[in-house]
Amino acid sequence: MDVDLPSSIQAKLKSDTGEEAGGTLDIPLTVTKDQLQLICNALLEEEDTPFLFFVKDVEIKNTLQEALDIKSLNSEEVVEIIYQQQAVFRVRPVTRCTSSIPGHAEAVISTSFSPSGRQLASGSGDTTVRFWDLPTQTPLHVCKGHTNWVLCISWSPDGLKLASACKTGRAMLWDPSTGNQIGKTMIGHKQWITALTWEPYHLNPECKKLASSSKDGDVRIWDTVTGLTVLSLCGHSKAVTSVKWASFDKSVKLWEAATGKFITTLRGHVQAVYMVAWSADSRLLLSSSADSTLKVWSMKTKKLELDLPGHADEVFAVDWAPNGEYVASGGKDKVLKL
Structure with missing residues (x-):
């Protein structure tokens, strides 16, 4: 019945x-x-x-x-x-590459939007860090100081400094307005640095502390004023590839930062995952991989939302613009894509 x-x-x-x-x-x-x-x-x-x-x-x-x-x-x-x-902005479907910006002589390995969204920084195998003006898509500064591939970069939350790290295991700070180095080179890791992240602005408006992860298995917290290590976390037995948990097992793992509780694993890439980046409202996660693709993940469903093909080779670096309208990516094909 x-x-x-x-x-x-x-x-x-x-x-x-x-x-x-x-x-x-x-x-x-x-x-x-x-x-x-x-x-x-x-x-x-x-x-x-x-x-x-x-x-x-x-x-x-x-x-x-x-x-x-x-x-x-x-x-x-x-x-x-x-x-x-919902977010104040909408993430529109990606339908085309808006521009390609040449300049680096070797592979672009890292990219990062400034907090204002008006500048883009990039690090390359040519050992330089470059600043670009986004409205005009023209170069601003070429920063020289590293002696090996620049593997990762990160803007301070206040937008007044950019941190970069290279294959020698050394990290440096740059002034985006002049392109000059700030303070001392940070030396301590025994192998190359894989990722950089700043202490959140609400915890330290002076933007003094920087965290780095390395192939040597350590995570170091730096005082960027003195250039010295404040804390060294030595619990990993192998390389720490990202403080946001990107990995070489083709997956992205999510963790609860406050408790250390494991949340879930995101699977979809068919080769190693190199980097991840959050949207401004933390509802979407972007990942790049050796499989030449970018993937957008929904944090509500913990599932794949969108595939972004376009690169001809491995994609080493990604970042999300603060307004959510663009993502930037760079890879082995020596091209920045927006």
Whole structure:
């Protein structure tokens, strides 16, 4: 005998951090995403704030009924509808390469957008670090000082310094406005440096501390003013390829930074993963690989969102523009792609 399905359910609207909006609501199964948007804005007293809605980890794209398995519900169950504020910007589909910027004499191994999004920095096998003006797509400075391949670079959160590291295991700081070196060269790693990352701005507005990972298995925390190691983390038995957990087993691993808890593994690349970069709102993750592709991963579903082909060879470096409109990549084909 067929069982009549309910026309509505008891539901609560909750944010992705657990805060409830109002109490228990009687919501029709035919309610649309746009109608949920109006309800949520009214309860939160926030006009025109865009939200995404999820029920049991499934995004509500049209109606609640389409996203929810009604037959599996208990008649007394109160369903949680999770709302998540969308980014201010939209990440548009990548349809073409907007420009190619020549200049380096060897492979481009690392790229990084400035926090303002107006400059791009790149490191290369030609031992130089270069600064580029993005609006005009012209060179600004060529920085010389490294004696081997520049493997990784990273802007300070305030945009006033750029850190770079090379195959000799040494790290340097540069002034983006002049192209001159800042302070002392940081020496300590026994093998080449694989990744650099700055302490977040809200923890240290002076942007003094820099972390580096290395082929020698260590992670070092540096005081960039003195050029000395503040802390050395020596728990790994092999190379630490990235503080964001890119790896040579063709996967990307996600970890909870506060607790060290393993979250999940992202699989899709068919060769080694070289670098990863977050979108500004941390909802998308970009990875580059020896398989010549870039991949965009959704942090909500933990699944592949988009494939970005285009390079003719291995892709060593990627970064996401602060406004989310561009990603930059560089690789063995000696070309920067936007």
